[in-house]
Amino acid sequence: MSIETQLREKLATCTRILAMQELMGLFGHISAYDPEKGRVYLSPGMGAEKSTVGIEQILTTDVDGVVISGDQRLPAEWPIHTEIHRRRKDALAVAHLHSPYATLFSISSRKFRPVTLQGSIFDADIPVYEDPRLVRTTEQGVDLARQVQDAPVIFMRGHGVVIVARDVEELLYSALILEDEARKAVDLAALGEHRCLDHRECMAFGGRKDLPDRSKRAWKYYCQMEERWDKNPGTGRVPFV
Numbered sequence: 001m002s003i004e005t006q007l008r009e010k011l012a013t014c015t016r017i018l019a020m021q022e023l024m025g026l027f028g029h030i031s032a033y034d035p036e037k038g039r040v041y042l043s044p045g046m047g048a049e050k051s052t053v054g055i056e057q058i059l060t061t062d063v064d065g066v067v068i069s070g071d072q073r074l075p076a077e078w079p080i081h082t083e084i085h086r087r088r089k090d091a092l093a094v095a096h097l098h099s100p101y102a103t104l105f106s107i108s109s110r111k112f113r114p115v116t117l118q119g120s121i122f123d124a125d126i127p128v129y130e131d132p133r134l135v136r137t138t139e140q141g142v143d144l145a146r147q148v149q150d151a152p153v154i155f156m157r158g159h160g161v162v163i164v165a166r167d168v169e170e171l172l173y174s175a176l177i178l179e180d181e182a183r184k185a186v187d188l189a190a191l192g193e194h195r196c197l198d199h200r201e202c203m204a205f206g207g208r209k210d211l212p213d214r215s216k217r218a219w220k221y222y223c224q225m226e227e228r229w230d231k232n233p234g235t236g237r238v239p240f241v
């Protein structure tokens with residue numbers, strides 16, 4: 001299977017899984033990068049039905065955002081992807097999501113810290129991109145990519161998150177764990193003060209060291225879940241036969 005087919009299949013599957021997990025819908029897009037050819041593969045933009053995206057709906061652009069193939073609408077914030085892929089050798093997959101709970105940490109003065117073992121992949125400080133506008137221009141994309149530096153995540157104030165990963169499997173796992181940790185932290189706030197994991201505890205769990213293995217196991221699990229996901233439960237939209 002060619003690199004292009006592999007990346008298209010993984011991106012389409014990841015898009016459907018993120019839709020199933022309610023992290024992609026009207027908003028949000030993900031990308032993968034082929035550094036050999038300088039090709040960026042992108043999920044379709046706002047308005048596309050993410051739960052049914054297939055390989056034919058994945059767009060291809062160069063690193064300047066010029067569309068090479070695909071008839072879907074390009075995400076308005078495509079420079080987020082192109083500028084991070086261009087600048088970071090390890091950024092082979094990028095997600096921009098308006099994740100409901102993780103986005104709260106772009107607004108709150110409370111700093112994000114892992115609260116459970118799986119969250120130890122986010123041990124390092126997560127930067128905040130202060131500009132609340134949509135990232136629609138190359139200049140804004142460059143500004144964002146510079147502020148991400150080598151972090152795996154950046155919070156975008158009043159907007160969403162960007163997640164950077166070495167492959168699509170890690171991208172999915174990171175997106176799910178970040179949202180789960182954020183939700184737990186928000187729920188914990190109702191109980192008053194709570195404890196977080198410190199750096200030593202995160203290292204002991206081996207979060208980032210074991211990320212490739214854990215993300216591959218999670219990928220397999222969610223692919224199976226997505227295969228049997230009923231996309232239209234009880235909607236009544238299926239015509240009578």
Ligand SMILES: [Zn+2]
Pocket residue numbers: 027028077096098134159160
């Ligand atoms: Zn956005």
